[in-house]
Amino acid sequence: MIRALRQRRVAATLLFLAFALLPIIAAAAGDPYLVIVATRILAFAIAALALDLILGYGGMVSFGHAAYLGIGAYSVAILSGAGVTDLGAHLAAAVVAGALFALLTGAISLRTRGIYFIMITLAFAQMAYFFFVSLSAYGGDDGVTLAARSTVLGRDWLRDDRVLYYTALALLVGLYLLCVAITGSRFGRVLTGTRENPVRMEAVGFTPFRYQLTAFVISGAMTAVAGVMLANQASYVSPAFMNWHRSGELVVMVVLGGIGNLLGAIAGATLALLLEEWLAVLTDHWPLIFGTLLILVVMFSRDGLTGLFRGRRG
């Protein structure tokens, strides 16, 4: 137990250190584009982390988490359009909007179980998708190009790709630590217990719904933060951010890294995006390989790709 904790701390330190050194390596290799790809990876890692909180620890398979990416992204677009460019304001708006949407849809979705829950979260995400598609004030389906990235203290520091990258990294590390704290807290224990055996939790006096809904709201708000970073990275926002395929990809990331493993979620996001990028270069027909890989992982490994390797070794 203690050893596992220490191992996790070492792994986390190494992973974040690697991320921290990446821009320096990229600069040395003369390939600044790496930083751009990596920023995108960080944004998705935040989203995967948030999804893992409810999926891995809460046992709630949300198939509509892309909606929160979109909500976060549109928080940037809408506030920027109104002249508010501050990153803090964008983050705050995204967190509030994401939490609110999660509260409303979660309160209905969590009345259901199993397949119903998967389907209803998917349907709510579609609803959000169509809402933004028909919202012509913000370009509808065409989306909005951001005039500039968010500002910090009125300065346009984030224009520099590396500053944006380190901001995203700082957010990721902060949210990772938050998730570690949450999963180890009283609340986290109730959440995990509910995933294991909801009737047992009721029989000792907990009302699972409240804890699940709270976790759902936290996760939604966190995913919206990822949306803010994604919008800044792409300098562009559109309803395509909340396409249901995106929701599927988020679940894939969490599973690739091994569910209920916060570092795994980050690793899964990294792996999935690199794989996508790499396969797309290898062949036009990359979905063929990606899909096959996905099926193999599901059929032969319980703990994602990391488990696949571990399993091989014995």
Add this chain to the structure above:
Amino acid sequence: MTLTRTTFAVLASATCLAGPAAAQDDDKLTIGVLLTLSGPGAALGEMARNGFQLAAEEIGDFGGIPTEIIVVDDEQKPDVAANKARELVERDGADIVVGPIFSNIAGAIVQPVTEGDAILISPNAGPSNLAGTDCNKAFFATSYQNDQMHEVMGAHAQAQGFQNVFLLAPNYQAGQDSLAGFKNSYEGGVAGEIFTQLGQLDYSAELAQIAAMQPDAVFAFMPGGMGVNLVRQYRQAGLEGIPFLSAFTVDESTLPAQADAALGFFGGSNWAPDLDTPENAAFVQAYEAAYDQVPAVYAMQAYDAAHLIDGAVKQAGGTDRDALIAALEDAPFTSVRGDFSFGPNHFPIQDFYLTKVVQREDGKFATSIVEKIFEDYQDTYAADCQMN
């Protein structure tokens, strides 16, 4: 000329070993082609790729300079496209990016390309903001401004003296722009105006309303699969007595699936396969021989884009960006469309036609020019363009 696809692995190792690869040296021209090659819109992207490839094979080295062409797929996802665009410009050192097909992708890639010191040439998408207030000296379109096709149909409806036209478009930005464009040049009455759901399958509810109202004509903007559904259901509902005017709804990308259901339906366009110029005849013949399909405007515009680049590089004598932009503004090439020049907003000034779906002697379906509606027509947004 070498036609390659970026290999991430190769690039990654190359950049690690060889250092900066993004150097823009004058003895090599790099063209990135960023099109939708997977997903529901892939058919259009493939046509454009084919058109560009056909021209590239004719040209060889663009402007006499060794040329590398890198083709990438934007997956019709704006954020993916933005990244691929940056990759093309910053990592591969593309001097020119040709793309995209869809307007929503254009919004996502125009900044990464133009701020990365490359030039963006759109073989199809022509959103109003890029033609007007957000016009950009490093952005060119070989296509049209989106509204123009709709304005053609509006003018036609006006000329026909229609008093009562029913309007139909999907509920998204391009759909709303399209109906606005139609009404720019049509002053008669509107029998009804319906925005359908994006990707809608079944149009019977709308068709029932049309049947009940018996308008003089229907104007529809239903690109891709939606157009296939609408056109077939329109015919099956027995409405063919009501003239069907459209834009981007019956063209060579969808006609194989619409076939005789679309016969006699009207469209507005800047071109049709039977446009009578020698260059066009050669292009259509070569294209059909190479790809066994009738080209649509997307293929034609990408074909023109390649020849435009060839001419501009020749005139500029290299890949210097400012010289290239200046050369591009002169449009130093012969378009298959005949007369072609750029307006101050870098959108074409060209002729527009009323087209009609016909079955050719070889049994294939194509659009055919009925009459010229606008001559040397410039879009209405050019006035808003303050290019610096």
Add this chain to the structure above:
Amino acid sequence: MSLLSVRGLRKSYGALKVTDDLDLEVAEGELHAIIGPNGAGKSTLIAQLSGQARSDGGSVRFAGAEMMGKPMPARVRAGMSRSFQITSILPAFTVLDNVAVAVQARDGSSFRFLRSVAREARLNEQAMQALAQVGLQDRADLRAGSLSHGEKRALELAIALATRPRLLLLDEPLAGTSGAEAERLVEVMAALKGRVTLVLIEHDMDAVFALADRISVLVYGRIVATGTPDQVRADPKVRAAYLGDG
């Protein structure tokens, strides 16, 4: 004064009346066993009393307060805990955490997000006490799923005890246990007598007659007899229900 007072409790599945106008009084401090042939509705009764299953009608008063309509968690917080016939634990948790989470349920709010729960000594101490009561203190750090069946039954009991109930509803705590394991559990229950009010459903008649202060006999959803073990043993209605004679 009864701690638990049940009046006219009803529940049916379709035409089948599982609980049929049932009355039951459980006095504070007693160990009240409920016996009856298979299918008499014993487990359903526990489910209804604990709030897990909805009742069609009647009244369940606990310590003077009406419990009808309240969900299970609320009844637990009021002081009514239960164990399950089919072992219900958190298999991936350690034995200690299984109990500590029950302690946590009545010890302040669980909407605490940042402080590490593993370091909350008070929770763990109380959990250890509950484990000691059932003799599992040596097993505290094992995964609960890895325990033997008898140990799981003991853990189940420890979890219920950790909620500090005034009334404990035990649904066949000895189900599936071996002789030695059963003996241990009977000792534990004997030790609890007098400190906690117990309602015990059990098939092991030796255990029931050894432990119970009073016994109620449930047949087809009704209590047909209530009394001391000796009274029940002598009751002809009970003999009829069990032996089919008389």
Add this chain to the structure above:
Amino acid sequence: MTSLFLLQLLNGVQLGILLFLIAAGLTLVFGIMDFVNLAHGVIYMVGAYLVVSLSAWTGSYGWGLLLVLPATLLIGLLAEALIFRRLYDRPHLDQVLATFGLVMIVTELVEIIWGTSPLLVTAPDALSGSIPLMGPLRYPVFRLVVIGAGLLTAVGLWLVITRTRIGMRLRAGASNRAMVAALGVDIGRLFTVIFAFGAMLAGFAGALVAPILSVDPGMGESVLILAFVVIVIGGIGSVKGAFAGALLVGLVDTLGRSFGPIVLRSVMEPSAAAQTGRVLAPMLVYLLMAAILAARPQGLFGARP
């Protein structure tokens, strides 16, 4: 106005029946096998593509349609044996992922085999026209065929489920899997049959709508989510529920689209009404679903969990 309303009602029913055809197979697999199958939409798409190729090969749409049935049944059997069989006892999450992978694979294969352009298959001439209804209103003959086929499927399914031995097992399997196993029914075989049958229904639906709808690589996706909404509203596992849910979604969508703006205009000014209508219309069926699930989490005809 009244006749238009009646026609729109008919259109709503027709859309509903179309959705039912797709949802029927899905609800069997979801409900009885407790299996999340995202790949249902692509099987529907494959059915449509196959009918295009088979019609061209046989020279007749009718034969093509008939041949699609065994073909998709075979595809169902194959997919079940290779992949799905291993996933029955897995958590829903695994099923979601594996079938998500399958969606990627099949979509890509379809693009490789048939290309990305929309394809065409035409119904026989006798069925492609329209018949006069009231006044200027006409109704396409093929729509009537679709309605007829949908109703036949519904009745056929109802007969199979209520009147046959296998149907009895299906019903029992939906309510209690362990009990059916205890009765000595080979659950594995039963599931193979249900799955292949579900695939065949999906393929049939795809083949049936191919003459009205665009046959393109995106067609499976657009109906999949609507089919989800239908079966969630109706209650997962209930064919009756799928029928009711499909009709409800069809009617709400069609009537909402055509008469919603009129209703809105009566309570607000025209431009605001147009804007509101535009935003609300695509969300309508999802709002309907949310409302129904808020009141009945198990759907209209679903068993209480």
